[in-house]
Amino acid sequence: MTKNLNSDKFRRNIVSVPVAQAKILAYAQQGEMELVPISEANNRVLASDITAPHPFPHFRRSGMDGYALHSLDTRGCNNEQPVQLEVIDDIPCGSLPSAKVERGMASRIMTGAKVPDEADAVVMLEMTETLEHEGKKYIRIKREIESGKNITPVGFELADGDRILEKGRRIGTGEISVLATFGYHLVPVVEKPRVAIFSTGSELLQIDEPLQDGRIRNSNTYMLVNQIREAGGEPYMLEAIEDDLDKARQRVEAAFTEYDIVITTGGVSVGDYDIMAELVREPSTELLFNKVSMRPGSVTTAAVKEGKLLFALSGNPGACFVGFELFVRPFIGAILGVSKPFLPEFQAVLGNTYHKINNFTRFVRGSLTFEGGRLVAYPAPLDESSVMVTIKDSDVLIVIPPTNEGVAAGKLVDVLMLPGGRFT
Amino acid sequence: MTKNLNSDKFRRNIVSVPVAQAKILAYAQQGEMELVPISEANNRVLASDITAPHPFPHFRRSGMDGYALHSLDTRGCNNEQPVQLEVIDDIPCGSLPSAKVERGMASRIMTGAKVPDEADAVVMLEMTETLEHEGKKYIRIKREIESGKNITPVGFELADGDRILEKGRRIGTGEISVLATFGYHLVPVVEKPRVAIFSTGSELLQIDEPLQDGRIRNSNTYMLVNQIREAGGEPYMLEAIEDDLDKARQRVEAAFTEYDIVITTGGVSVGDYDIMAELVREPSTELLFNKVSMRPGSVTTAAVKEGKLLFALSGNPGACFVGFELFVRPFIGAILGVSKPFLPEFQAVLGNTYHKINNFTRFVRGSLTFEGGRLVAYPAPLDESSVMVTIKDSDVLIVIPPTNEGVAAGKLVDVLMLPGGRFT
Structure with a gap:
């Protein structure tokens, strides 16, 4: 008997990247709010708007x-006819005025201190001469000072009730400065989604194992840990899944009870040993897609199980990296409530001709430079799915649309900025 | 008796920003090496070159x-005359070939598995038909396969001994991928410099204290904590120094025994309560500069004490922020051994006319956008030294050279990219 053994595993429904992204994001539910100390708030995402509980500054501040x-006392004074004022108070920062500044008087004041209510201007120290006469202090001024000079009015930066930071904003240095100024020692942020990472495949050596012929070290897991942290999730490295369907099923089901997102890397090809492809066909699981019209990572798979997402990323380092950036990062961002969860997209000039042809859109690792006022993106010399070594030098993913003749140097191309990307 | 009370505190030697930076960097000594687990290596800086301990891939890998x-077996085959090969082995990832592939034979192989030494090509599964006949498996192929097809040669990405990462490189996702691939579970990095932060000034409220008239909350310390972490240092928030010279001296001296760098914020103006200005004039201290021809932050001060650096940054939030980015960040970077410790500099079009005039170079907070193929930098609406609220919206510092007529919109200006900066 002659039998064709090719199974229906080959049948995959192809979706485009935007369709795949939309299918995923439909399942993003914003996480719960938690309060964290301001010193741990960096890179977290605000769970609610922050409004100013008071104007800033909240008192008339000396600049x-x-x-x-x-200021009227200085009217008409000049080098020949300086005005002389008696110094009646001394106001360091943090202190309140202790004497009333009448006409003909002045109060010594420090930068940042509260200006006496009666005064309408501050003259800078360097524009004065100080004198002592019969135990009293005086200053001489030789130039007119305009009303309001060197006084920062109440609410100059922010009024009481102003929205100062919006929900969904990621917290960095400037946000921390604002939060501290307004006394937010606890900051309302969205809980980090807990992300489990399984590597699959018995070919994987632990990172500290000696090399063996035919086997490779598990590097994708460590790469994903870093990507998850950057995206704002909390990564959990679980023990690698072996190539056994029943064990894999149990392990993945257990993970879904404990974690918000499950990522696997490896084991999604169309071969006989394809575990993940089986798993996402289980009745309890809704397959979102198992093929995307992209390179690398066309076999990237996503499925929903009890409302939670499973991402089966390629085991190839380049494809795993790109799959995370295009699909998992925006999903984590959406859970956190960030307004723009996708990689920033803009146009750049292609630095070198890209020769490869493809029916699928390619996301080519590239470096970004700034030359003669233009942004130029250079494709990495090695951009195969399996290539690991060029990830570290990549600032962007260059989007090469389906083409049967490549794209010439000098053409404008869309590029996606990577989190660690820079231009030099 | 009439006496001029103005002291020599006003005499400050002005240096330019590049001169001030050079004076500081002359004291940067690279930190010691330590080994950290790869999962904690993100944003650390490599203390030594990393070389490949083996070629990568280290075996002929199926793609x-x-x-x-x-490949010779497929010579001349086509749709009408397919070639039929007997399948004699099955090689999953991580396994070694168990049978020799003679002419007329083929071995089933998975992506990433080791190709048998005798074979010179891999035909993809989708291009084959499988058959069973009398208990034996066969494949049929209808197209010629060229030699080398779908085989990644040994050392395709890296040869044994290649330098894969250079000393001074900051570790991110791509670097972690490489390090894991080559088994570096412990990574040689430069120890983080320990940076003490003092705020000065009795006007400061703790962040969780209720507001008081004339007083402000201590926000600079929290801002600096974040900047220090981003730069690669380990911040230590010390109790605020009160405005008392003796106490301040003791506190700062104690800090120098325990920390590598000491930063103060506040108390550097030219007023009567200026503690830091006194401190840097002590005999045991070498003043590097106490005035820089820049705005904001012209009174930024740096001094050396027992080979360690003291940075006295302005208490004004805007000036403190800029002072850190221009002086402390590069110093920390130099201690870590990074090759480019300064903020990345490039040119952009000025989006709005900048009207302020000044004898000093201004570092104006700005946002960066990408419009019609050009980078455009917009000055923040509020950029005064004292202003805190625009730090959070800043991507760049726009460099406005000394001018007595401002700079017109459309002119090219130098900009410095801030660590959290993006362009949209």
Whole structure:
């Protein structure tokens, strides 16, 4: 008997990248709010708008070291006819004025200190001469000072109730400065989604094992840990799944009870040993897609199980990296409620002709430079799915649309900025 | 008796930003090496070159699921005259070939598995038909396969001994992938410099204290914590220094015994309460500069004490932020041994006319956008030294050279990219 053994595993429904992204994002539910200390808030995402609980500054603040005075007292003074004012108070930062500044008087004041209510200007120290006479202090001023000079009015930066930071904003240095200013020592942020990572495939050596012929070290897991942290998730490295369908099923089901997202890497090819492809066909699982019209990573798979997402990324390092950036990063971002969860997209000039042809859209690792006022993206010399070594030098993914003749140097191409990307 | 009370505190030697940076960097000594687990290596800096301890890949790797064969066996075959090969082995990933592939034979092989030494090509699964006949398996192929097809040769990405990562390189996702691939579960990095932060000034409220008239919350310390971490240092928030010279001296001296760098923020103006200005004039201290021809932050001060650096940054949030980015960040970078410790510099079009005039170079906070193929930098609406609220929206510092007429929109300006900066 002659039998064709090719199974229906080959039948995969191809979706485009935007369709695949939309299918995934439909399942993103924003995470719960938690309060974290401000010193641990960096790179977290705000769970609610932050409004100013008071104007800023909340008192009339001196912008200079100098003297608070009545500007009218300086009217008409000049080098020949300086005005002389008696110094009646001394206001360091954090102190309140202790004497009333009448006409003809001035109060010594520090940068940042509260200006006496009666005074309408501050003259800077360097524009004054100080004198002592019969135990009293005086200053001399030789130039007119305009009303309001060197005084920052109440609410100059922000009014009471102003929205200062919006929900979904990622917290960095400037946000921390604002939060501290307004006394937010606990910051409302979205809980980090807990992301389990399984590597699959018995070919994988632990990172600290000696090399063996025919086997490779498990590098994707460590790469994913870093990508997940950057994206704002909390990664959990689980023990590698072996190539056994029943064990794999148990392990993945257990993971779904404990984690918010499950990622596998490896074992999604169309061969006889394809575990993940089987798993996403189980009745309890809804397959979202198992083929995307892209290179690398066309076999990237996503499925939903009890409302949670399973991403089966390629075991090839380049494809695993790209699959995470295009699909998992935006999903984590959407859970966190960020307004723009996708990699930033813009146009650049292609630096070298890209020769490869393909029916699928390619996401080619590239470096970004700034030359003569233009952004130029250079494709990495090695961009195969299996290639690991060029990930580290990549600033962008260059989007090469389906083409049967390549794309010439000098053409404008879309590029996606990678999280660690820079241009030089 | 009439006496001029103005002291020599006003005398400050002005240096330019590049001169100030050079004075600082002269004191940067590279830190010691330590080994950290790869999972904690992100954003650390390599203390030594990393070389490949073996070629990568280290075995002839199949790039496809399919069959390993002799390409000569497919010579001349076509749709009408398919070639039929006996399948004699099955090589999953991580396993070694168990049978020799003679002419007329083929071995089933998985993506990533070791190709048998005798085979010179792999045909992809989809290009074959499988048959069973009298208990034996066969494949049929209808197209010629060229020699080398779908086989990644040994050392395709890296040869044994290749330098794969250079000393001074900051570790991110791509570097982690490489390190894991080559088994570096412990990574040689430069120890993080320990950076003490003092705020000065009795006007400061703790972040969780209720607001008081005339006083502000200590926000600079939290901002600096974040900047130090981003730069690769380990921040230590010390109790604020009160405005008392003796106490301040003791506190700063104690800090120098325990930390590698000491930063103060506040208390560097020219007023009567200026503690830091006194401190850097002590005999045991070498003043590097106490005035820089820049805005904001012209009173930024740096001094050396027992070979360690003291940075006295402005208490104004905007000036403190800029002072850190221009001086402390590169110093930390130099200690870590990074090759380019300064903020990346490039040119952009000025989006709005900048009207302010100044004798000093201004570092104006700005946002960066990408419009019609050009990078455009927009100055923040509020860029005063004292302003805190625009730090969060800044991608770049726009460099406005000394000018007595401002800079017109459309002119090219130098910009410095901030660590959290993006362009949209």
